[in-house]
Amino acid sequence: MNDRTAEISAYWDAAAAAFDDEPDHGLRAERTRAAWAARLRSWVGAETASPRVPADALEVLDIGCGTGSLSLLLAEAGHRVTGVDLAPRMVEQARAKLRDAGLPARFLVGDASRPPTGVDRFDVLLCRHLVWTLPDPHAALREWAGMLRPGGRLVLVEGRWREAGQTGTPYVAGAASLPWSGGVTAEELAAAVRPSVASLRIEPLSGEADLWGGPVDDERYALVAEV
Incomplete structure (x- = not known):
């Protein structure tokens, strides 16, 4: 682990x-x-293009899973979930959350840019509010697309934030030099993803107050792509 x-x-x-x-x-x-x-x-359910398994039993990789809230929803829906996060305390909370719910899931501590899942391939890769933290997001996007099986789906929930930090405290030193510091617009993210996928669509989410616990005035969206 570098500095x-x-x-x-x-x-x-x-x-x-x-x-x-x-x-x-x-x-x-x-x-x-x-x-x-x-x-x-x-995004993950019945419309998936993967014919490999029933739509209610997909292999899903939750990149930057944090405390596992979305992983829990996916496991409740019957999917087989692997979560990856760089922060050990986030992973501890995710494991506890799924354990308390009596649901199986695998959580790994590791770099989102290079998830430590070996040769495993997935039907769906989900990532929410993470790409702005990556030093080389284009390389990570190519890596993620390569981790999907044919017909698999990449789901990126992203935005262009009013502030880069998500916790109300300054982010790490040098964050302003990150390629997508402060988030990324839907247009820019689509341009980065398009060479690695067969198709994609953008769903605007800024007006969906229930998702955020109240109204928001920045750009938020989901990019859903198939390989």
């Missing part, structure tokens, strides 16, 4: 205790939780 990676890991470790206090992180409000469950069904 920058260690610094980033420490930042998110420090954020872990209060991470679920954000409405769209902890999904504690039933309306917010239901909104995310519905979106995940539309």
